[in-house]
Amino acid sequence: MLGRFILPATRLPEFATALEANCCAERERPWMLSLLASADREADIAAMQNFTSGLAFLDALELRADSAQQAAQQVEDTLSAYPTQITRFVECSAEALPHILPVLHKHKAHAKIRTGGVTAEAIPGIEAVADFLLACAQAGVACKATAGLHHALRGEYPLTYEPGAPTAVMHGFLNVLAASLLAQAQASREELLMALASTSAAEFTWTPATFRWREHRFTHSQIEAARQHGLISFGSCSFTEPVETLAQAMKETA
Template sequence: MSIPNAVRILLEGLVDYAGLFPPAQLDMAGALQQFAEHRDSDAAWMLGRFIVPAARLGELEAAAAPLFPRAPASDPWRLSVLSADPSADTARITAFNDAHADHRAGLAVIDTIELKAATAADIERVAAGVRRGLVTYVEIPVSADPAELLGVLARVGARAKVRTGGVTPEAFPSVTDLARFIRASVDAGVPFKATAGLHHPFRGAYRLTYAEGSATAPMYGFLNVFLAAGLASRGLSLAELEQVLQTGDRAAFTLDDLGAGWGAYRLDLDDLLHARTRIATTFGSCSFAEPVDDLHTLEIL
């Protein structure tokens, strides 16, 4: 089965692997082994970065030593570091990148940093500590109108991060809040990544954890979120964006060689490429296999 152009654009490099975090919460060796296997899989083109807390970089270096690519022409592992204090973490990030630019040490690069801030002042403070050259995402709250915070992110040259779920129903933002965030991100010209709760392509009720007897809750679909981002740039209203986010029917969406659509609305391939590069860039997931398996089940891949 050939993969439609729209699917290629939507999914390429889409999933940042967060196997260290709940609900998977693997140990370092297990998460790194999973990432290495995913890099060698048929779905490797969908894989983005390995997400690691800055405080665990030393642990990662030791555990990944046998896994990092060492051939001179190999593609390095790309890492995104979670940092609570980028000023303090700059030295270790620089040292890591300097060491692993040499193929004999194993090729890897930290090219992205993820921060968290609740106020405009917090954003300015944490962004000021970031080393030049790192793509910077700042997780912001979305329970209130995020327009002001997104304006600050635009001013400091950072991107936004939105939490789209978790291991409890309360961790999921309301449909109204998420639609408002997407609309405001487009209006501010601030790209965003999503994190948590996006294991499945389309909206539906799913288990919150992998534990036996886990509760279920409505989860957002990653295709819902990323198509909503593209459609927001075409001027859909907040009410319409909410409908996109809540649509669980696969038949309501089209994905083909000419573009993608929801209902009567269409995005051509240029629209999709713009959405992926300038609006909604990636999402973090503690599972890579789960999204891939669902896409196969739905015959999208």
């Protein structure tokens, strides 16, 4: 279930020490690491160059762009500085996105959207998510969504695991995946908004060969293509909630 282990690039030396001390060398599958870039690019690159381990590999790098006015040049400079063999994701504001998508396409890098957090204000509206997915699809840039996608379906959930924690309406990963498929199929913005807003498990059905949202049917090959060119990854800080809520959604549609 763990696609990549995410950690700040500056903590690579600490991670290497802990891994060598605690991880069995006979692991069937090595750790794949996704690094969070810091403001100190030179320190990040030095940590990456000095990292050597047969138990883990540097697979991805996650960056953040600043203001819209500086974003394109900043992303151009940053992507040119980091190793090209690593999958690179760039997070930015909605205002900066149109400026950096051509740069991402040029460098074969990917976009990143943050879909949640521990406050209601950190959760973007369905309009922002739909516009992000459509813009990425139109630019030919793959993307990932991270944070807040603990639940299969959109609904109101606690923001944290603390007793009595405040609640907010959060995105569902089935909604986001369906919207990504629609974006790749050149569906309308209105259709993406409806998919993202859906709270009914009955609107989502799947078999080993197909996935449906309402009247839209996607084949296995379409899903494979979308997983390569559309939403290629989503993140959650919980292992159990995504599985449990997906199992519940499947029961409701059985």
